[in-house]
Amino acid sequence: MAQAVLTVGKAKTWSVPDWRPRRTTVLAFALLAPSLLFLALFTYWPVVQVLWQSxxxxxxxxxxxxxxxxxxxxKLFADPAFRKxxxxxxxxxxxxxxxxxVLALGFAMALARSSRVNALFRALFFLPVLIPLVAAASIFLFLFLPNIGLIDYHLAxxxxxxxxxxxxxDVALWSIMALTVWKNAGYYMLFFLAGLQAVPADAYEAAxxxxxxxxxxxxxxxxxxxxxxxxxxxxxxLLNVVTQVDHVFVLTKGGPSDSTNLLLFYVYQQAVENYDAGRAAAGTLVMLALLLVVTASSLRTLERSFGEKDA
Amino acid sequence: MTTTRRSVLAGAALAASFALQPAFAQAPTEIELFFPVPVDGQLARDMATLIKEFNEKNPTIKATPVYTGSYDETLIKTRAAMKAGKPPAAVIMSANFLLDLKIEGEIQSMDALIKADGKTNDQFMGQFFDALHGNAVLDRQVYGVPFHNSTPLLYVNTDHLKEAGLDPDKLPANWEELVTTAKKLTKRDGDRVTRWGMMMPSNYDYGGWILQALTQSNGGEWFNVNYGGEVYYDTPSMLGALTFWSDLVTKHKVHPAGVQAGGAVSGAFLAGQTSMMLLSTGSLTHIRNNAKFPYKVAFVPKNVRNAVPIGGASLVIPTGVEGERRKAAWTLINWMTAPEKSAWWSRATGYFAPNKAAYDTPEMKEFIAKNPDAGIAVKQLDVAKPWFATYKTVPVRKAIEDELAAVLSAKKTPKEALVAAQKQADEIMRPFVEQTALKLPTN
Known part of the structure; x- marks a missing residue:
């Protein structure tokens, strides 16, 4: 259906005489219509609903x-669990x-030169990225088992x-952080490898x-x-930090005593365990605001750094 | 042009499907059963076998089992389906969620269905163990039919008992004996413990349940069985129970510190790294199939009296299931909880059969004779009591579990923890209390 509408729209704009200034606008919107429709249905409409619910x-x-x-x-800001x-x-x-x-940069610099050994190491460091977070967490569940887990087995x-x-x-959050670093460093290494290719060799020579x-x-x-x-x-x-809590869900459910509770998991708890859709929606909006601030400010720094390089 | 033709065709098909609908009226009533699998994957296959047999025996009904994950996920999915206007006809629901669901108006009373069968509520519930009534009958109305149940149980590695020079036939029956036995069973290599005397799970959900068992064994109640707005966290019976657990860790040093997950506890027991543990009877089959050493089970040791909470799940019918679907759901529920099926499910899973008559079937008698540990577990039902259920059960439970974790990690004293937990729980239940017990005539 959407396609049909699109072709009709296109045909019309083609037949419209040149005096209409909005021809390109109409065409643009016609081309955007299918994705706009789905964005509206599955992104903007839910955002409106969350606003209403909050x-x-x-x-x-x-x-x-x-x-x-x-x-x-x-109530959200008064909740010690939320502040935690x-x-x-x-x-x-x-x-x-x-x-x-830091790890990713180190790996990338060590493996920047292309050779067979380096290709192998790159693949090895990249491997954790290929494992879904849920699966990785399930594996770490066994590594972290007290006494009988792999880590304690070797420590013993x-x-x-x-x-x-x-x-x-005192330890649980650090365990989860270690898993996250293990999971993400290889991914970021990839970007640094690409970035390093752009450093001109003569700059090093000059140095x-x-x-x-x-x-x-x-x-x-x-x-x-x-x-x-x-x-x-x-x-x-930073986006990963806010949007990924699969491992918290699998490993600790935010415990013990909320010591590994992260914002997104807190929102889940409010919606599901506390059955308080209103507070969950409020929490979601706070998170969304944080994400927007983080993204906007980082993107600005990013643009600035691009600018610097050009200058 | 093609668009118009296509839409005409689609319209025609739609019209045809509407026109044909009356013709399907004679087809079997289609119902779905949402079921969780709290233990292991095998159960999903067992459930499919059970429902297939039901459909063959009841040609007017077509039941479809829908696997919905854990107990918590089943609750989420049921609520989501209800919000979408398509409630499943029946759900196997964690028994302590029933009160919450009733308060929110999400499950329906089964009284009318029981009456239509020519029974009173007491006659109907009489077929199930008394301990299970508290979580199924709310305000004297039946809201759930017990499907499979469990209690905490003491598991002991008898090889370790012999090795420590103890009588393998005499398992600890009270807290005093538990501590002395655990001390003898704990092995140390310098400062490092290589084998614990005792382990109890303390992760969310499990921890609250085990602490309830200790509290009840200490004469306590944990919550007001008759009213969903009260918990007795800051009480002597609970203080004794929590202090006992904390002493096992810090004073007697026979139990590891911090939170232990259920899987870690059973894993340690099977690996011979703990000699005793408190765990659900629902794990009996798992332990029986995997233990490479002789073990015995016993009642949860007491301080004041023998008492444990029940666990497990009941069948419920969500609000909004009406007419033929409701009748079909009722037929399915009765079929699944009848003695013979109840007994079969119990043998397949390790849970209790809630139907007393299940234990009179010849297969079950033979099974108990062969597995005396299953018999001991059933006997404990005589002293079992309802599972804690309040307004907002999960957060109220989490309030004490967070404090339990703090105590087991030596961050708080038991008394501080209980005061904090009581405050938190009262805060969560306040809206309910204000609209019920504290709602008084104003003039």
Whole structure:
């Protein structure tokens, strides 16, 4: 049907005489129509629904949804579990994005030159990316098992008893962060490999002639050229931090004592366990706002860094 | 042009399908059954076998089993289906969700259906173990029919008992004996523990259930069985239970610190890394099939009295299922919970058969004679009590489970934890309490 409408629209615009200034606009919209329709149905309409839901809640127990104004948001910010999830998400963001970035850059620089051995290592480092997060989490569930898990098994050989990886509130979030770094570093490496190809060889030559050591070359040649890549990977990394909680779901369900609860999982808990659609919607909107801020500011830095390079 | 022709054709087909609908009226009533699999994959196949047999025996009904994941996911999917206006005709629902569903008006009373069969509610429920009534009969109306059930149970590796010079026929029956036995069974290599004396699962869902078992064994109730707005977290019986668990970790050092997941506990037991554990009777088949050593089971050790909560699931009919579909659902529910099928399902899964008469069938008698551990598990039903269920059961339970985790990780004292949990739970239940127990005549 959509196709039919499209062809009809096209035919019309072709037959329209030149004096109509909006010809190209009509054509553009006609071409965009199919994806706009689906975006509207599956993205914009749900956003509107979430907006509506965030202002509604159950007033009478067992009753219908009624307008409650900003109450959902007030309750959300008053909930210590939400604040905990927000703080956890911050630690999680810093503790996963930065190490994965550093590791990825290291891998990429070590494997930048094409050779058979390097190709093999690239494939090995990239392997975790191919495993879905849920599957990876299920594997780590066995690695992290206290006493009988693979990690504790090897530690026991060294006569060390490991902590309760997922069951200790002080350790659990770090275990999950380690899994995330393992999962993402290989992916980011790919971008850095591509980015490194763009660093001109004569820039290095010039640096060497000027007597720059390896650190200086990294600091004054490689990193400036990689700025756009770093910016891009940063955006991807921060988006992942907010939008991926599969491993939390599989490994800890946000526990123990909310120590691994992240924003998205908190929203899930409100919607499903607490059956409070209003607060879940409010949480979603807060998350969405955070995502927009992160994306907008990173994209601006990204553009600026592109600009710098051009100048 | 093609568009018009196509749409005409489509329109004609649509019209034809409407016109033909009355002709299908004589076809079997189609119903769906949502079922969770909390234990392992084999059950999904067993369920398909069961429903296939039902369809063959009841040609006027066509039931389709729909696998809906875990207990929690089944709740989510049922609610989603209801929101979409297409409630499944019957659902196997975690028994402690029934109260919440009733409060939200999402499941229907089965009283009229029972009456139409010429029975009273008491006659109908009389076929099931008494312990199961509390989670199925709400406000004296039947909202669920017990399908498969469990209780916590003490599992002991008897090889370890012998090795420690203990009598393998005498399992710990009270907390005192549990501690002395666990101390003898715990093995250390310097500071490192190589074998724990005792393990209990404390992950979400499981932890609350086990703590309820300890509380009830300590004379407590955990929650108000008759009213969904009260829990007794900050009470002596609960303080004793939580302190006991915490002592096993920090004082006696026979139980690992932090949260232990159910799978980690059964895994450690099967690997010989813990000598005793409290786990669901629903794991009995799994342990029986995988233990490479002799083990025995016993009642959950008591401090004040023998008492445990039930677990498991009941069959419910969602609101909005009417007419023929409702009748068909009722036929299916009765068929699935009759003694013979109940017994078959119990043997296949390891859960109890809730129907008492199931244990009078010859197959079941033979099975119990061959597996005395299953017999002990059933006997514990005599002292079993309802599973905690309140307004918003899951968050109210999470309130105490988060504190339990803090205590087991030595972050809080039991008393601090219970005060915090009580406050949190009261806060969650406040809207319900304000609209029920605290809603008083104003003039």
């Amino acid at each position: 202002l509604h809640g159950q007033v009478r127990v067992g009753g219908p949804q009624a307008y409650v104004g900003a109450q959902n948001f007030l 999830a927000l703080a956890n998400n911050l630690v999680y963001a810093l503790g996963t994005v930065i190490p994965s970035l 050989k060294l006569a060390i008893s490991g902590p309760n990886w997922l069951g200790d509130p 060497i002639l000027d007597g720059a050591g390896p650190w200086q070359r990294l600091r004054y040649v490689t990193l400036p050229y990689l700025k756009p890549t770093i910016g891009f990977v940063l955006v991807i990394g």
